Ligand code: SF4
């Protein structure tokens with residue numbers, strides 16, 4: 001399993017070898033996607049891969065060391081207020097993540113099916129589909 | 134009742150009973166309607182200015198009227214042709230109640246000495262803000278697809294290569310002019326739902342073409358009638374008026390229109406009983422870049438709504454540019470307005486001319502233009 005998290009930490013925490021501990025003690029593969037650290041603390045974006053259990057324990061370890069952990073959902077999101085339910089995206093989406101309910105005419109977005117290919121982004125007239133990074 | 138409910142009523146009870154028992158059917162549509170815009174009157178500045186060039190939030194508005202009147206078109210873009218923000222978005226922002234920067238320049242006259250102004254306006258500061266659209270609510274429209282090997286970006290949306298998809302733009306059986314194919318109840322003066330407020334039909338729409346081929350029940354098989362409409366922007370809401378971007382084509386305005394159709398007699402009941410199976414639309418190949426694109430085939434709205442049509446032996450996924458969801462919402466809202474007495478039916482004061490024909494623009498000599 002893989003997951004991406006944003007870590008925000010205080011100076012105390014930045015003095016500890018947290019990524020080392022994640023790797024050594026929690027058997028995780030850690031990929032540092034971005035890091036900004038200085039004397040007043042910092043921010044890091046990590047991709048953690050490993051067993052689901054280990055990831056959970058790893059995240060608990062971080063929290064115990066006063067690191068705040070926020071998961072990022074990567075991929076594509078829909079702004080439901082902006083969507084007019086026109087349906088333009090339906091014939092564009094290769095995975096049928098976007099579909100229309102014939103009775104109500106409502107277009108729904110199934111994030112599970114979305115592969116974040118991005119094809120729908122510039123096809124949506126009110127620009128309701130956005131890529132998160 | 135709504136158009137949807139009426140069709141079910143007819144299926145269950147027949148035309149005769151429907152004609153006797155139902156007074157009014159409410160229709161609706163919400164789609165990208167390019168021939169739209171708003172005229173505005175800003176009020177006079179001190180010293181006054183006769184505006185010659187005008188920009189609202191960076192988008193040029195048409196000046197050539199009196200000193201402080203302007204018209205901003207839905208497809209207007211700024212000099213950079215950035216399509217994310219155009220005239221349609223400016224109109225939406227006004228409706229949202231935002232303050233927008235207004236800049237204008239002039240050559241200055243004795244009575245209008247000021248040469249430039251840079252200020253902010255909102256719907257609260259200006260005198261008139263009136264949506265005036267010269268062609269909305271097409272009776273029927275084309276279906277677009279693309280045979281070429283590359284993705285095309287058109288006013289019919291993103292068309293994937295090699296018949297990768299097909300797009301259409303009509304609410305089909307609940308769309309206003311489909312339910313009154315010969316314009317018996319919709320004419321000049323008809324009161325309508327427009328962008329969330331109440332407006333009127335003010336004329337036939339441009340390119341009005343009532344002579345288009347029709348099915349035996351009167352429904353045009355090609356783009357035929359259309360409406361020019363007008364209404365107060367100050368009454369409208371962003372739910373039913375939306376600036377849209379069609380990538381690499383430009384900006385436009387999504388507008389919701391709803392029209393009540395009185396069931397005058399059995400003939401009107403028959404028209405309003407029309408279903409998606411009875412409505413045909415032509416499929417055009419936008420991969421061919423000319424005015425006279427061949428029709429690949431005719432398809433019904435029932436086929437289009439099924440999510441797939443067959444073109445040249447290939448299963449092609451379809452989708453719509455107009456929102457069925459909002460169209461239904463509009464027909465519901467209009468119905469509730471009528472039942473609460475908040476909306477009164479206005480009979481047309483003049484009917485549309487049925488002898489209009491559609492002309493093309495060719496490169497002509499002065500003499501040919503007179504023939
Ligand atoms: S194209 Fe955009 S507005 Fe239309 S249904 Fe899809 S997400 Fe909604």
Ligand code: SF4
Nearest residue numbers: 093114115117118120
């Ligand atoms: S990003 Fe790709 S898979 Fe996801 S909804 Fe858009 S078109 Fe479909």
